[in-house]
Amino acid sequence: MSAPVVTGLGAVTPLGLGADEHWQATLLGRRALAPITRFDPSSYPVRLAGEVRDFVARDHVPSRVIPQTDHWTHMGLAAARMALEDASIEPGDVPEYEMAVVTASSSGGTEFGQREMVNLWDRGPGFVGAYQSIAWFYAATTGQISIRHGMRGPCGVIATEQAGGLDALAHARRLLRDGTRMVVSGGADASLCPYGLVAQLSSGRLSARADPDRAYVPFDPEACGYVPGEGGALMIVEDAERAAARGAHVYGEIAGYGVTFDPPPGSDRPPGLRRAVENALGDAGLAPADVDVVFADAMGVPELDRVEAGVLTAVFGPRGVPVTAPKTMIGRLYAGGAALDAVTALLAIRDGVIPPTVGVRAAPEGLDLVLGEARDAPVRTALVVARGYGGFNSALVVRAAG
Structure with a gap:
């Protein structure tokens, strides 16, 4: 088996939609940290975040899927589609049991979950939707990508917080060595809601500094924690020989x-x-x-x-x-x-x-x-x-x- 290579990139980030848009803004050093707009943060010690402000779910996700899933899954579905298109892969042309999905998640669908808990407390159990049981589950994005693209190979999710995106890519490498043809892999999170922010505050590591330019300054003598954000990236990982056989563009190899x-x-x-x-x-x-x-x-x-x-x-x-x-x-x-x-x-x-x-x-x-x-x-x-x-x-x- 030859080396695992990355042939497609998809990203939904506070700096842009798509890997190249994110990359160009990154090279320019643009800051996307700003006051939270997804809810009123005035009663919380942390009021800044990296929000994905230009993302509209209906532009990327089938309308029937939107009410069944969380904002985090919407972004994951969009990133997966971008990665597949970048890799020039049409899932229908690949045997369904030879395609896998491995993503990372640390928070799950907390925004969806909060809405349903509010319904439960304010209106009673009859007003809690049936999708509550799955939309906030940390494996929901893996499942929805698998369903949408007919990927029936070995699928999974890894929950190791910030390390998870790398762990998912490493697991994708293992799956290729076991014979899987192609893996959608990476990670995403979106927990910028009161419920999610309170959970993050419990770590004691978030920055409460109000100045966006100085709120997150790692390695600086004035470092005071980090600012939370949302979004992520998914990649198409393939065996190098198979990628070469179909003439795929290769971004690089997962080497170690x-x-x-x-x-x-x-x-x-x-x-x-x-x-x-x-x-x-x-x-x-x-x-x-x-x-x-x-x-x-x-x-x-x-x-x-x-x-x-x-x-x-x-x-x-x-x-x-x-x-x-x-x-x-x-x-x-x-x-x-x-x-x-x-x-x-x-x-x-x-x-x-x-x-x-x-x-x-x-x-x-x-x-x-x-x-x-x-x-x-x-x-x-x-x-x-x-x-x-x-x-x-x-x-x-x-x-x-x-």
């Missing part, structure tokens, strides 16, 4: 993956992030010097930023590799964030440019953080790092094919 879990609080064992990074490089058969850019997890929480900066400096050496965190423009998208970083990394490889980190005024000593403006540089290999709340650590290596 590492995953670890942090020890319990109070343990004398170190966090598992370094081991995840080293395992990903080992899986790809690469040395640290082979990596051209790192897309950082960039939590924005000072103690967690110190851990990540220390890991990158230890593995790559002081200022040994350019590091970037374009998520500073849009916030952390949870299950959608790392998948979107993977898409952005593939586009950096395609165009030979590293997107910037915005808002950060000073980087830690030893970290070559790409600040302010995009940096032209040959990029053949990129490392994407992600950490999920609860101790999940994942690292994914993508590189130019061939």
